[in-house]
Amino acid sequence: MKIHLPVHCNEIGLRESNEDAIYPVTPTEDSRLFMVCDGVGGQAKGEVASSLTCQGFSKYLSENPMEDIEDETYLPLALQSVEQNLGTYLETHPEAKGMATTLTFLKISDEDEKALIGWVGDSRAYHIRDGQILYQTKDHSIVQGMVEMGEITEEEALTHPKRNIITRAVNGTYPTRIDQKIITDIKKNDFFFLCTDGILETINDEIIALSCTEQASVEKIKSYIVNKAKGVTKDNYSMYIVKIQKTTSKNS
Template identity: 25%
Template sequence: MISMSTDVGNLRETNQDRVAYKKINDDELLCVLCDGMGGHKAGEVAAQMTCDYIMDHFEEHEELLSANDIKMWFTNLIMEANNAVYAKGSENEEYNGMGTTVVVAYLKGQQMYVSHVGDSRAYIFKNNVLTQLTVDDTLVNALLKGGYITEKQAIDHPQKNVLIQAVGVTDLLKVSFCELPADYEAFMMCSDGLYNSLSNEQMIAILAGEGNAKVKTEELIKQANIHGGYDNISVILLEGGEAHE
């Protein structure tokens, strides 16, 4: 079963997150989550454009015969969305500098494929363990990878939320990709509004609890608002490894 929800949170005036999913057939499912950024309504424009582009154009691919085919197609879609958002921002001063994160997940049979840009995340939950699949495109992670700071310093670093790349901001994007068997108990995509308000332990308690995907999605957002709600909060939750609604 799949469920998705998005919430403005406690502090923001508008919701700049966008979520969508599409059941292509009994064997295939596509999910997209975006977290927009930019003044006025620019962030939501970037997020909506990116989400719509990927959802609208995904099925235009030739036959995807391998994981590398899927990786190349994901990269192509995200780069095309990036170009469209960047062009709109360049043409309109109101939208200048707008951007968005993106996570794309594609379930095909018993395999899950994931790509992302930014700091929205994908996780799998299995055997009471929550594993992050994506690596946040943040300045702190770049400093950590380069050996300039320690993991302890990274936890409370003043620039831990500064992104080093986002869709629509630059024409030089590095799109991540991973492939995994769909043998998890749950697969989750979320914006930073969720994981910045809830600890891994709090998320695990909800994912391991009673109720279906819809109940758990609603509880994740409810608890994120109770424990902060500092940003928009979005969740897409797929229980089991099958494309059932």
């Protein structure tokens, strides 16, 4: 399986500092691990939590190669290691108490032609084919819970005053859980789109889907989204766009 050179952004928005982090900072066509993190905690070092989480997961995968992408124990163990490292940081940096981060994780397996998606919080991952969203993560947030309970509609959730309150985050104080999904149906020209919630201030799911068509280049999609966000988005905004160039499947 081959991918086009991935594109990304990691921008400050209208904030005073950038608490988002991405991995890798400089992708290549050989990159197969991608992460976007949105640090929370403000003065409590959200930018440290997001950066340490990206570093921690990449280090864990390097030291403990993933033998089976469908091993459901792998990501929880990786998360446990990352949170232990955050806890160690807090022991020597008490001023960072309360720091945490969201995480969206994508690992592509060439051999299996599968992808593993993991997430904590409200940063998202999408699997898109020719303008149609085949899969998207569900936010760990107050408003998502309200939508699932039928208390509000998805449209009302977009403007709800509690829309930015998350119910899970990677942190070094209380263990959290990571949700995961294996994508087994991957074809040529499919997209994987990872983003922090700042991206969603100026575009919605429909725009994301319609931007990711067979003819669209990742560079053109990035340019469109960044131009929509620049000078408008209040939050930090970060994303990764990965387009499949070739698989060994038929018609691919």
